[in-house]
Amino acid sequence: MKYFSTKNNQKAYNFREAVLQGLPEDRGLFVPEHLPELSKEIIHRLDDYSLAELGHQFLAPYVGDVLGSNQLADFCEQTFYFPFPTVAVTDNIYSLELFHGPSYAFKDVGAKFLSLCLNAFYEDTDKQVTVLVATSGDTGGAVAAAFQNSPKVEVIILYPNGKVSDLQERQLCLGGDNVSAYAIDGTFDDCQNLVKQAFLDQDITKKRILSSANSINVARFIPQAVYYFAPFQVLGTAEELIFSVPSGNYGNLTAGLLAQAAGLPIGKMIAASNANDVVPRFLENGSYQPKTTIPTLSNAMDVGNPSNFVRMQHFFDTDTLQKKLIGYSANDQVTLSGIRRLKESHQYLADPHGIIAYMALENYLKTKNEKGVFLETAHPCKFQSVYDQLDMNVPLPESAASLYEQAFEKKRLSANYEDFKSLLMQV
Ligand SMILES: *Cc1c(COP(=O)(O)O)cnc(C)c1O
Numbered sequence: 001m002k003y004f005s006t007k008n009n010q011k012a013y014n015f016r017e018a019v020l021q022g023l024p025e026d027r028g029l030f031v032p033e034h035l036p037e038l039s040k041e042i043i044h045r046l047d048d049y050s051l052a053e054l055g056h057q058f059l060a061p062y063v064g065d066v067l068g069s070n071q072l073a074d075f076c077e078q079t080f081y082f083p084f085p086t087v088a089v090t091d092n093i094y095s096l097e098l099f100h101g102p103s104y105a106f107k108d109v110g111a112k113f114l115s116l117c118l119n120a121f122y123e124d125t126d127k128q129v130t131v132l133v134a135t136s137g138d139t140g141g142a143v144a145a146a147f148q149n150s151p152k153v154e155v156i157i158l159y160p161n162g163k164v165s166d167l168q169e170r171q172l173c174l175g176g177d178n179v180s181a182y183a184i185d186g187t188f189d190d191c192q193n194l195v196k197q198a199f200l201d202q203d204i205t206k207k208r209i210l211s212s213a214n215s216i217n218v219a220r221f222i223p224q225a226v227y228y229f230a231p232f233q234v235l236g237t238a239e240e241l242i243f244s245v246p247s248g249n250y251g252n253l254t255a256g257l258l259a260q261a262a263g264l265p266i267g268k269m270i271a272a273s274n275a276n277d278v279v280p281r282f283l284e285n286g287s288y289q290p291k292t293t294i295p296t297l298s299n300a301m302d303v304g305n306p307s308n309f310v311r312m313q314h315f316f317d318t319d320t321l322q323k324k325l326i327g328y329s330a331n332d333q334v335t336l337s338g339i340r341r342l343k344e345s346h347q348y349l350a351d352p353h354g355i356i357a358y359m360a361l362e363n364y365l366k367t368k369n370e371k372g373v374f375l376e377t378a379h380p381c382k383f384q385s386v387y388d389q390l391d392m393n394v395p396l397p398e399s400a401a402s403l404y405e406q407a408f409e410k411k412r413l414s415a416n417y418e419d420f421k422s423l424l425m426q427v
Helices: 015-021 040-044 051-063 069-079 107-122 138-146 166-173 188-199 202-207 218-235 251-261 278-285 309-315 318-324 332-346 354-365 380-388 398-405 417-425
Strands: 003-005 008-013 030-032 086-088 093-097 129-134 153-160 179-184 209-212 241-246 266-273 325-329 371-376
Touching: 003 015, 008 015, 015 107, 015 218, 030 218, 030 309, 051 069, 051 218, 069 107, 086 218, 093 218, 093 354, 107 129, 107 138, 107 153, 107 218, 129 138, 129 188, 138 153, 138 166, 138 179, 153 166, 153 188, 153 417, 166 179, 166 380, 166 398, 179 188, 188 209, 188 417, 202 209, 202 417, 218 241, 218 251, 241 251, 241 354, 251 266, 251 309, 266 278, 266 354, 278 309, 278 318, 278 325, 309 318, 318 325, 325 354, 332 354, 332 380, 354 371
Parallel strands: 093 371, 129 153, 129 209, 153 179, 241 266, 241 371, 266 325
Antiparallel strands: 003 008, 003 030, 086 093
């Protein structure tokens, strides 16, 4: 498989080059040359395979000969090792729970696959790579967990002080020897700006090989297509399923479009958003108008100019996108009352992101005799402060208890670039 920049169809890269570089020089995004299909035989016999085996089949054409077949199989075993249950919530609505991994969010999948790739690509060199991550909570936790045993990678995480939950902060700070997290005196945007500035600073790039771990990287976003197979293993492939995806940067939804292109009978997909509703607006009127970010309770979806939109537009024209996708958005008030209503009516506790996808699906299916799946992208326990507003208490999963038994040292840093730079200039 060749990869190209969305801005240049002349210069080809292989999977390894696209992963290591992250972003093309021209500031487009890397995209695969085409979207490969799986054989009908596999699609019709999904339950004969484990999710790791399906991942191997699906990803093989995307990685090409950059990874050997055995190595890819091994990476898939290490990535898709936890359960991805499809839970019936109503007669025709299912939750695809993506939060049973180490950091309790779907980002565990992409972060793990990326970490395995980076480590393998640097294995035979004497080089070390520094992964810089700005996080509003979930990305950093997934990266901290995924890179724990990556000797070739040092991870530096920046998060806004006081703006991530207690559980998220513990996940960030208890990452392991090669992972350090810093609480920045500022907002998430400040964290992101520090990281961006470092990437452009030659004093730093002469000293360190920098890499990012967000869904711009093809090794993070493409493997996310694999869990779309899981509901079909349970519900069969005779009928199409509608998928509703709580969206921020649209890596997750774009991965679903890849799964659909591979031959899964995915019907419409719903772009479920909070007040940051650029994509639902685009689907309504065909014009894409990025906005400044609005802070909400579902803060992992607070994105005013989603990076993966460029990829969606690369593969499909506006007309096709308007046919494939349905837009939906909910404000904080609707989000809160939705959580309570679903808990009371169907005893299902959704997280502040998944609930928006649930409500979008409920709304769409009202007049239809079809089945749908919403993606539950994180465990509710990561957002206790949201449930405080509802007087609800979320029990911690047993596996989270150890996070509370360990002491951690909180490292603080100003939002001043020179402070961050001097940290990166130390060996
Ligand atoms: C990151 C995240 C999202 C948004 O995913 P995108 O791929 O950026 O659209 C949704 N929900 C949760 C819980 C997240 O952590």
